[in-house]
Amino acid sequence: GAGVSQSPRYKVAKRGQDVALRCDPISGHVSLFWYQQALGQGPEFLTYFQNEAQLDKSGLPSDRFFAERPEGSVSTLKIQRTQQEDSAVYLCASSRVGTRGFNEQFFGPGTRLTVL
Template sequence: GAGVSQSPRYKVAKRGQDVALRCDPISGHVSLFWYQQALGQGPEFLTYFQNEAQLDKSGLPSDRFFAERPEGSVSTLKIQRTQQEDSAVYLCASSLRAGIAKNIQYFGAGTRLSVL
């Protein structure tokens, strides 16, 4: 595709609900990242995939957060039993190859999650 696509763009959830956020990376991109961006802050790393393998999930804030990329393309970030502190913009990024320092990450527009 032309760019990284994320859906939905906006999601309102009641506290305790489960949510699923989708990311379609640029076609052929090996690496996929999820970041969380609180209001007025910079993005913070959540997790990283190389193809279907989740190589780094050190940024996931709790075991309520789960990400998958089963076929090495589309990825889903799932948040169970949402809490108000989960309210943020969730950004997905992809890059062409892995293990190359100068790889540029291409970002989607993000999903804005509001937990009421």
């Protein structure tokens, strides 16, 4: 596609619900990243994929957060038993080469998650 797309753009969940956020990277991009951006803050790294391999998940805040990229293209970030502190914008980015994003990352518009 023309750019990185994310869906849904907005998600409202009740506390305790599970949510799934989708990222469609630019076609052919090897690297994929997830970030969490809290209100008034900069993005914070969550996890990194090189093709289908999750090479770094050090930023995932708890074991309620899980990400996958089974075929090395589309990725899903899943949050189980959502809490209010999970409310944030979740950004996805992709990069052409597999060097942990050292080259330019292209960001999607984000999914704004609100947990009530």
